[in-house]
Amino acid sequence: MSQNKSIARLSRRSVLKTILYTPPILMFGQGGLFADQDVRPLFEPRQIPRHRKIRTAVIGVYNRGAQVIGEFNRFQDQIEFVAFADVAFLEHDASVRGFAGVPCFQDYREMFEQLHEQIDAVIIATPDHAHFPQIVHSMLLGKHVYVEKPIAQNVYECRLLEKMAKGCPGVIVQMGNQGHSGSGTLQFREWVKAGLIQNVRKIDAWMTNSRRWHGWTDTSYPEAIPPVGFEWDVWLMRRPFRPYSEKLVDGNWRCWYEFGCGAMGDWGAHILDAIHRYYLNSAMPYEITTKLIGPSDLIYPQGSVITFRFRGENGRPPVELSWYDGQGNNPPAPSGVNGNLGNVGSLVYCEDFVVRGTSHGGHYRLLSGEKTRELQEAGRIPETPRPPSNHYQNFLNACQGIEPVSSPIAVAAPLTELLCLGCVGQRFGGTLRYDAASAEITNHPQANAMLKGPDVRDGWQVYDRPAVMKSKAAQIKAPEDVPWENLIDESLSQWVNPYEWGRAQAVNGEVHLTTDRSKWFLMTKKAYANFVFEGEILMPVNEGNSGFQFRSQMAKNRVWGYQAEVDTSDRKWSGGLYDEGRRMWFISPNRDQAGTPAQRDASIAEFRARAGDCFKQGQWNTYRIVCIGSHIQIYVNGILTTDIHDAMDLAGHIGIQHHGERGLVYKFRNLRIKDLGVGGELYYPHRENAAVAAIPSKMDGAIYEAENANRMNDAQVADNHTGYQGTGFVDFGGAGSFVEWDNVLADQAGEFTLTFRYAASDDRPCNLLVNGEQVGRIPFASTGNWTTWQTVDVKVQFRTGRNAVRVVAVGQGPNLDAMAVN
Template sequence: MKKNDFSRRSFLKKTIIASSAAAISPSLLLAGTNILKSSKIIGANGKVNLACCGIGNRGAEIIEALYATGLANIVALCDVDMEAPHTAKILGKFPDVPRFKDFRKMFDKMANQIDAVSIGVPDHSHFPITMMAMSLGKHVYVEKPLARTFHECELLIKAAKKYPNVVTQMGNQGHSEANYFQFKAWKEAGIIKDVTAITAHMNSPRRWHGWDTKITSLPSNGNIPDTLDWDLWLASSQPHKFDKDFINGQWRCWYDFGLGALGDWGAHIIDTAHEFLELGLPYEINPVKLDGYNKFFFPQASTIAFKFPERKGMPALDITWYDGINNLPPIPNGYGVSGLDPNIPPPSTGKLEPVKLNPGKIIYSKDLTFKGGSHGSILSIIPEEKAKDMASILPEVPKSPSNHFKNFLLACKGEEKTRSPFEISGPLSQVFSLGVLTQRLNTKIVFDRKKNTITNSKIANQLLMGPPPRKGWEQYYKV
């Protein structure tokens, strides 16, 4: 049987037999219904039985963080490059756990033993794994950005509504740390109000910096590693010839597979402002600057302006995104030192290199200016003199009751609600998808927020959905 036939038949089979499987597995959601028969105490010893898709690089870090909470049993490991060097650490840590290359086979064999799934794979393959897991009633922790295309994010938002008892969490881990609780408290207390502009910046070196920007076709160099199932790595993407610069983190460089610096770091920098200022989707996105533009991989530097309308008594707001080593934003008087939060995890390529301006944001309101970093870094009022004047009226900020990983697992057990569910992280990820379309086409985008359409470019509007899934993967794109 061909793999594509397997994909289609497997998914349909799961849909048909879900009701009988539910009798075996208390945590199994009846596919096509909104009924979840589950207990707050799930898995052995009250732990969540967790299957892990993507076990190397960032996927490995996610597994370790979830396991470190003491709330998870690791019951299955899945990776298309199983037993490659970057999977060795997790395989050594969980030597007796069943292993799979194909997530569909994992669900076929072990659905009744799985409560939740961690998904730490390339951006382009988040979607089908997540959709299949949700249809089977499995709670999902998905690394950011939520999916590669606007349409995929939209379908995941709809799926979360269809399956309301499935717990969802996107992996922007700072959304459970100090910045989240501070922004919420300061917004509710009226300290953060009347925001009209935000500068978001990430000026560290990226993998594609220095590449030849004059290439006219995708590369296809090197031999497929013996450990890698290239067809499965592509997932629902259209066929591509293998290239060594598509795998092991390099996928982030290419429009066909990733969302570049914006999708990678935007979720750690813009997330709290997007949620608590209720930004939703922009109505216009402009490519102010794209240095080293190329149709296949991301620019050497980008400045992208997002325009958001008035909302619930809040003024219209612009977010301007800056990436590129020397593409620094304007800095206000009294900014002070650009600090780097020591809690920011290093990239898979190693440590964050010293840069002229560390990743972060500057928030401009009618009366105040705020300086912030990335991930869980807290905001400060600038200049320092103004901060001292206001110190006595600033509200107390509660401490986080759980980090992002513990929050997810406690939510699976019915004890907390996730802080970055798809209803929140989905629209945030769609903002990144729109920004990437602006980069990819090097054109202004006018977006109809009510109809979710791009009105000034037929090509851009088609790319909201992206290319059709290849044969055998179509079933995941139906909710």
């Protein structure tokens, strides 16, 4: 713990509570917790002894996160995973395969609140726009951080992180530009030190492969409904509200100016890394000129050429660095060079030769073989150092004091700032003049505003100050701290009847419901998310059927949503949970959604055993409904009848029901509620139309779902056979039909095992191509039918960085579910 005098007398838990719950204006104002001093972490970061494992939490465990976990898990003598957080954990009791018993959270803030003392380091593998708040939160709690590139999503965030780093010198932060620890980066450094690379005036760099947004024509944000349970509010974080869409998740966030950094942020960190660090000395350009191909106000262009101009300094002449992206948009080849430059690389134009670079820390070479021999004979080409560790182990070693971290904020933030300036250029085009000292674009107000990014949503501004932010769970009020609100008055002013029939009367503190037509509901005008509700009901003996609606929706002559059952019949289902107008009896008891008749009958028998006698005929019966987050509890006369987690609706109206029997009077009294605040997940009004959630992977390694492949030919995504993982599979056509993933990443060259999951009614072999070359044949032997899935392994060689894997049918192809890379 910090020894600062202002907090020396506070306990660790008291200090944590102070920083978590103190408004930032008080915390940093005069007399506040951090008055008269630089911002420091709440807890001194730990240097973990070599004999003890680094207790590590992961924020973002799917997609790239799964790959990063696999890379770190190779060093099990140094690392121990103690917590996982991901907005896509759809179940309250989610788990990560291979890590049984490790707690999982949807909200990373709740993870810290519950487990901060058990966490030494944090791995962040989330979308670009989420990096900054998660890094700040982790650093303030004294946690070491490994974060995927880029380290932030705009210039403003980069500058704040540099300020944070100065105030938290003991916190290790490593950006995940893996090549920075590679031998090629060290080689470039030695070439610069030896004077081999000098007097450079021109640099070209490019990544001209197909990107996700190529071909998109969106002029507005698409709109869909998140899968039930998906924590969209936390996914958005600081950004303005945008509706959920598959075009925003699973890596597609990279396409949008508000959420990602395009090809520049994705690949620039791997291609320009050594050049910016060791030749340009992390300098900033004074001018950025951009030519655009297919520009858009929302998504990155179909192609661009961005020219950064740097002033000469410290004996280095002025430099023009040009970045090319977009399919086929390669730079001109150097004089005397014939053939294709390839889709990824860099050219450094020295005085009398050109140096060719690749990406991800790959080696550099002179384009002229004759010049190479001349320099070798003269002893001017220095030996390339061998890296002491790869990028992942380098971070672990730094946490244990074994070696310095390779890509700290001092290196990563300036590189990311350069990339973000390129992103601004791609948005507006033309020439922008940049004052690096003040971090301002001086000739374009709109471009200057983009340096800070979109307006921050309410509640998320605390990270700018900087301070940590309460989780949603922490924002929900404790029931004992909230007074009861009475919902009944003489005019029933808090209620509305959405039907064209039905009558409600206030009679001596009671509400009497009757009808002359059919079933109807009296609903509260106000919607509630987290609450404790109580009410009493008196029903005719052995007649009628009623219920208390909650978190329900309404339209003209229609109500739908959760209902706490009031059952006067011998069925004895009072206190059960019915989904009115939707899933019906779906869980407690499960009559309508059970997988088999045996499961249905067992569920009904179990419910009757615990709750069958809770309801009292001819008496006032007291119902209590507690909803906090996805947790729903129903009590009848003090008996807990239903205790489940469900996230179909997380906010809505309270209601009381008349089932439609003419002449029967349903009576209610003592209707009251404790409103615990919204707190819970962002509410969508029609979650019943939500997409089906992806089925968790059944494979080990980095998973590439077939239905998400970048390219297909004569093949289509389908889900008409059960047993697949993800959201479906790819149904191949005839000979020549194919599926291709063009973004299979390898941190270093070598042998990898590809595991394909498939189904086939007979033998359906396919050819396997890696980086355009056929490397073998996948047998895809018969699995017997289309619902029996098997796996087959093939060993291949990958190069460092991006690889393309294509599966091509020889005749009729299989149903391909997924590929795993190990």
